[in-house]
Amino acid sequence: MRQVITRFAPSPTGVLHIGSVRTALYSWLYAKQHNGKFILRIEDTDKERSKKEFEDNILDGLKWLGLTHDVFYRQSDRADLYKKYLETLIAKGSAYISKEEPTEEGERSEVIRFKNPNGVVTFRDEARGDISFDTTELKDFVIAKDFETPLYNFAVVIDDFQMGVTHIIRGDDAISNTPRQILIQEALGAPRPMYTHLPMILAPDKTKLSKRHGALAVTEYREEGYLPEAILNFVALMGWNPGNDQEVLFLDEMQKLFTLEKVQKGGAVFNIDKLKWLNKHYMKLLSKERAGESILNFFPGVLRTKAEDNPVIFEKIVPIIIDHVSHFGEVRALAESGEYGYFFDEPTYPLEALLWKDDTDRTRTAEKLQKVVVLLQSVSEESFDAEHIKAALWDFATEVGRGSVLWPMRYALSGREKSPDPFTLAEILGKEVTVNRVNEAIKLLMV
RNA sequence: GGCCCCAUCGUCUAUCGGUUAGGACGAAAGCUUUUCAAGCUUUAAAGCGGGGUUCGACUCCCCGUGGGGUCACCA
Secondary structure, rough: OOOOEEEEEEEOOOOOOHHHHHHHHOOOOOOOOOEEEEEEEEOOOOOOOOOHHHHHHHHHHHHHHOOOOEEEEEEEHOHHHHHHHHHHHHHHHOOOEEEEEOOOOOOEEEEEEOOOOOOOEEEOEEEOEEEEEEHHHHHEEEEEEEEEEOOOOHHHHHHHHOOOOOOOEEEEEHHHHHHHHHHHHHOOOOOOOOEEEOOOOEHHHHHHHOOHHHHOOOOHHHHHOOOOHHHHHHOOOOOOOOOOOOOOOOOOHHHOOOOHHOOOOOEEOOOOOHHHHHHHHHHHOOHHHHHHHHHHHHOHHHHHHHHHHOHHHHHHHHHHHHHHHHOOOOHHHHOOOOHHHOOOOOOOOOEEEEEEEOOOOOHHHHHHHHHHHHHHOOOOOOOHHHHHHHHHHHHHHHHHHHHHHHHHHHOOOOOOOOOOOOHHHHHHOOOOHHOOOOOOHHHHHHH
16 A cells, blocks of 8 residues: 655745644644654745745644644745746647737736636545536636746646655635646546545634634744644534544544544634633643743743742642643733732732721731741741641631631731632732731731 | 535534434533632433425435635636
8 A cells, every 4th residue: 555645735825824833733633643754845836926925824833832844845946846847738738829809907918728628627625525526617718827937736736746646735715726736637647545524613603713803823823832742632523523522632643543534514612711721721730840930931031030039839820820821822911910928028008908808897906916926836847838838827817707717817928809818818928928928918907 | 697616513523314403612500618710410402395206314316595615818
């Protein structure tokens, strides 16, 4: 049996987006699973619209995702080859130079057209079954503007043929191009690869996903602090499933389980909530080092410096931060809103904030906090962790009303409406800082 | 409009003729030590319509309807 060769063939006229990633992923998975080769081919026959920056973006994105290619080609490097085949087709009478009456600006008065045999083309799609087209309506379509300027449908066929591509996996917007390509293949006597067309990825309004529907470029997801594992897992599930209830899949698992037969036929709506859920799932799996590093990258400069100056505290807040966000980009926004300030600096807050709804009496609240200080002091420096602190305070809090003790204590430590629980906070801050902050609150209540 | 593709909870999906139509995200409720997050438990939520075929259709066929794609000297 022939070696499996797949390819991902983007045109550098735009950034690598989420839909292309899925196409690349499936092609990659199929090749790897069969010990085959995965080709990356940049289709830049359109000199006007192709941009180096887009090519770089595509390469960059694929590399980040780990979708490495075995061979790399760029169509603009292969002009001689296309020219040769163009000549071959003309010599065989399958193509001809056609005199034209230009109707639009930029149109040539002479192009190369394919001599359409006008038959019915039927091909098998691995996901959909047989698809037939009457090619008569295609007319004698243009395959090149001139010998140096081949067009997409022609260049694709030459490349797939010449590179020995066995399986073409691409978006279903290419279905209607398939009969044209098959016609050229047949004129050349080239073997027909297996085709699998993937359903479109849709925006929430069910229209084609586009820039106005928000972040699209993979590099933007990276900048927002999404993990490559999550992106890959997420796109894999849009249009394919392993045949059971497993939803969390690493690349190597997908590689084992992937099958073309399981690819979906209907379009899939891009569901950002599910991406976030998956991303968070993968964030929780991160090592402390990697998580800490990522968080630091999203901290504004000042906070970053403080975190680096207080490694003991920072290490303890890493899991707390992870727990509260779905992607690292959120860390940046939270940090900028002052969310993490209290871990490093004394908080400031209005004194009313210390009062719990069930007991708004200042004096009583101060007394409760005084008792808290006493109990805090009873916990030794060495065992000043959440568990021991909780044990020391629990009975008292329960007795006089948990909220009326725990709320002011937590507020005294964080100065914020929302934060981790007071025991965790106390552990992170350490005994001295914790006692000081509670005492500050007491002072505030007593004035 | 022609041609092509598609159609199960709001969303991603399982089911390859016989199921109480399952799972996940999201939502709601509750629990978990005060808030938030996380976690756990529970609930609501689906076969586009009409004909066939069959003892029996979400599943097979046909016709509608709806959605999408494509009709370039773009890819």
